[in-house]
Amino acid sequence: MEFQVPNTLAEQIANYLADRIMTGQIRPGERIQEAPLAAQLNVSRASVKEALYTLERWHLVAITPRKGAAATHLDAEHAAELYDVYMHLLLMLATRLCERWREADRPGLLAAVARATERMARPDADIAAVVAASFEVMDACCQVVANPYLTEALANFKPAVSRAYYLSADTYRQGLEQTRRFFQQLPDAVLARDAEQARHLIRRFAEHQKALIRRALASGASVAS
Known part of the structure; x- marks a missing residue:
């Protein structure tokens, strides 16, 4: 840059x-x-x-x-703690999204998800582009929820979460198919206003992501030590 x-x-x-x-x-x-x-x-x-x-x-x-x-340092333990807090913010976002979305919001939300899943499906998927597209989905959700405090908290986590992904890029790439399935399944729960299912999907996805990142950083992908 x-x-x-x-x-x-x-x-x-x-x-x-x-x-x-x-x-x-x-x-x-x-x-x-x-x-x-x-x-x-x-x-x-x-x-x-x-x-x-x-x-x-x-x-x-x-x-x-x-x-x-x-x-700041970013080893496996720091990354796990970071992701735990980030996951709880995402759970809050999903709950509010299920409550507050309106029919006029549907096209924008689905378009953001489609862009993200399309990038994830590419054989030569660029991690930076995938991460950016994932955050575009989050931003679209934040616009619908319209909670400025939650939006600010999530925005402040973007760089640190991105850093964890970049430093574990090879391992993260191996989990892209599961990430893509998550982004395909979550809109169904949200549009059905099934907050419990949306939270279940997020918890399962977040634990998978956390495990990938911890494994990558623990095996030496991190430059933290």
Whole structure:
């Protein structure tokens, strides 16, 4: 990702650093020093500091008094704990979605799911594209539910969850068929307003995903140690 000065400078710096952390270019535990980074990007230290606070909210950076910022660690145990919290947010989203969707929402929801499953079905599926399409489904659901607090909480988890997927890409790719089946089955439960079935599908899927990620990171796919 090439850095370009945008209208919202701090957010663009955060996105630039997030990309480097998610793809392992900035290693877990590696310090991110404000002054050298500001000089490298030709921006102010204040903008870098604001970006680091955003990354902390995204669970990609830990800021320690007198030590500064460093990329958070991501080993198998950290990934499992991350995914547990993320799963509970998804359960809440599914419950509200079953309650609140209207007939006018059906085409948009199904279109987002169709795009995601089409990408997953490709023999040479690109993990970044699959993850992005999966989040598009989540975003479409958030628009229907219209709970700003839940939407913000889920958005803050996107970078950290993406990072877990990227660092375990080979193992994650092996589970794409099950992921595709999940995305095909979930709309049926939602459109039937069957919240119990929707939560069951999410729990089963999340536990499968968590196991894949833990196995990949425990076997050395992570650069966390």
